Amino acid sequence: MLINLGLFDDHDIVRAGFRYILSQHSDIEIKAEGKTGREALAAVRSQDLHVAVIDLSMPDLSGMDVLKQAKAIKPELSILILSAYSEDQYGLNVLKAGASGFLSKELAAEQLVSAVRTVAAGRRYISPRLSEMLALGLTQDIEQPPHLRLSEREFQIFSKLVVGRSVTEIADDLCLSSKTVSTYRSRLLEKMGFRTNADLTQYAVKNNLIT
Incomplete structure (x- = not known):
């Protein structure tokens, strides 16, 4: 073939x-x-x-x-x-x-x-x-890093937030409403135990998710 x-x-x-x-x-x-x-x-x-x-x-x-x-x-x-x-x-x-x-x-x-x-x-x-x-991961022998607990969509939005994309820009990128993106943002912040986008970016840099 x-x-x-x-x-x-x-x-x-x-x-x-x-x-x-x-x-x-x-x-x-x-x-x-x-x-x-x-x-x-x-x-x-x-x-x-x-x-x-x-x-x-x-x-x-x-x-x-x-x-x-x-x-x-x-x-x-x-x-x-x-x-x-x-x-x-x-x-x-x-x-x-x-x-x-x-x-x-x-x-x-x-x-x-x-x-x-x-x-x-x-x-x-x-x-x-x-x-x-x-x-x-399947046997739960280790504690998963916070970003691995995110759903596919949450991780997609996380990846954009950590490089400085705004909620409006992300909404345009993904053809979603700003309200929907804000909901995902709140959910992923809660899952990861953070409060702000700056916290997310700091985490991403520390864990080599972005340079």
């Missing part, structure tokens, strides 16, 4: 490196590339993609936003979320949001190829570290 792949990252050098690695394998063909979330969504609509590799942080839409919208456009599409952050920060939330797997930008070449082939076959790609985290 030839795997039609889309590669979306705002760093040209990252895309070039991934393109080189994947081009060495005859069963993988890169059908689309882009550096913004909107370019990714346009490719999902217009190209017959089997797998999309999407960066978590892009200039316009976050990878989480693109993931949600892309799955609405094409539910059968397998999506690998790519990030400079480790599985500990975002891996579980990415899987909860519907991704087929999470890739660190520090992964080895063979892991990238294996991940693409795994999700193209309809399975999830779960690294040994993520597998361990899932097992610990």
Whole structure:
């Protein structure tokens, strides 16, 4: 089976490196590339993609936003979320949001190829570290970090609040009312035990969720 792949990252050098690695394998063909979330969504609509590799942080839409919208456009599409952050920060939330797997930008070449082939076959790609985290979470052997207790939508809004997006801006991004976003904000603050957006941002920086 030839795997039609889309590669979306705002760093040209990252895309070039991934393109080189994947081009060495005859069963993988890169059908689309882009550096913004909107370019990714346009490719999902217009190209017959089997797998999309999407960066978590892009200039316009976050990878989480693109993931949600892309799955609405094409539910059968397998999506690998790519990030400079480790599985500990975002891996579980990415899987909860519907991704087929999470890739660190520090992964080895063979892991990238294996991940693409795994999700193209309809399975999830779960690294040994993520597998361990899932097992610990299921057996409740460890206390989960506060951000892992959030629902998919709460985490989506949390990710925007910590980089300084206002309630109005988030409402526009997600096509929600400002009142709905405010309700989610209050709920996630309560779940995490914080009072202000500044508390959220401080937590995000301390836990390497943002730089």
